[in-house]
Amino acid sequence: MSTDLKSVYIVDDDTAVRDAIGLLLLSHGYTVRVFESGEAFLAALEPGWEGCVVLDVRMEGMSGLDVFDALRQRASELLAVFLSGHGDIAMAVGAVKQGAFDFLEKPCRDQVLLDKINDALAVASARRQSRGSHEAVHARLAKLSPREREVMERVLAGKLNKVIADELNITMRTVEVHRANVFAKMGVRSAVELAQLLAGRE
Template identity: 60%
Template sequence: MKPAAYIVDDDEAIRDALTWLFRSRHVESRAWPSAEAFLADWRDDLRGCLVLDVRMGGMSGLQLFDLLCERGARLPVIFLSGHGDIPLAVAAVKKGAYDFVEKPFNDNELVDRVISAMGVDAAHQERRAGQASLASRLTQLTPREREVMDRILAGKYNKVIADELNIAMRTVEVHRARIFEKMGVKSAVELAQLLSGKH
């Protein structure tokens, strides 16, 4: 899936104009005439940037944005607004919208912002990939291994862990080795750094 600008606007003239504009700057784009239509095609692995009209028939751009936020989408969003409503713009940006531009907009400036947003998304994407890989490694730990890991991260000695779990020290050692192996680290310090903040 190539990164692209995803346009959602109920005004066909605007959609066409944006499509041509993006094409002229060699930015991939697709357009939908309504939030509902976009949602039908939405997948959580879309990459790039959303360009949303705030005011549309049916679901508004803001409602779509809220919905996508709830679903955990992290696609940067640029709102297009036809009527200077500051509280709306401020609220959108505070919620995490990437930008909010008024119509009529300067063509080149809009594309610049879209490209900038796509760059941000690409950067975030890398971090998300790392976190997903980490999460997948975590899930392949058995419950028992996780109990042991928690205690390792608490800085406890194998002996103490063994007492707490009522098992032999040797068993803790085995779990410990498996944890390191599954998590792809070779010391408790690396494990702590890998999981700092999470868990």
């Protein structure tokens, strides 16, 4: 799977704004989906969607802030960029403090919007890569036998083979075999590399 995210979702009840932003993004190679309301967007939303959602702060029905709250409740990976009228800036700033990516005051220049969306997509791509690496580590860990896990935890604690053998009531030779298996399955060459690989483990 490519880590180059280009998906942008536009949620705005103003047809002219939706069309203008949509055409701008399409002309720059983005994958675009537009929605005329927060309700329509949330009805279509799927758990696997990633990228950036451009939300108008003030809309008929659900506001952009309501939509953002719903995204947070669903633990969505989408990064939100708000479009705010001058009177809505305080609300947009509040949303950023709650975890939104950023906001832009309407009207904004095309390049400013493109830059902001590119920034958001770069963060989304980095998050996906980070998740992928964590998943790969967990997949390797899943291949370890219960005994190999016991040996690994003791290796990580800096214990010598002799101490590990005594604690687990096995021979040193068996410890060495398990240790070699752990290194092979985890794709490392030393205890230091193993510790570094698992440093970000959740």
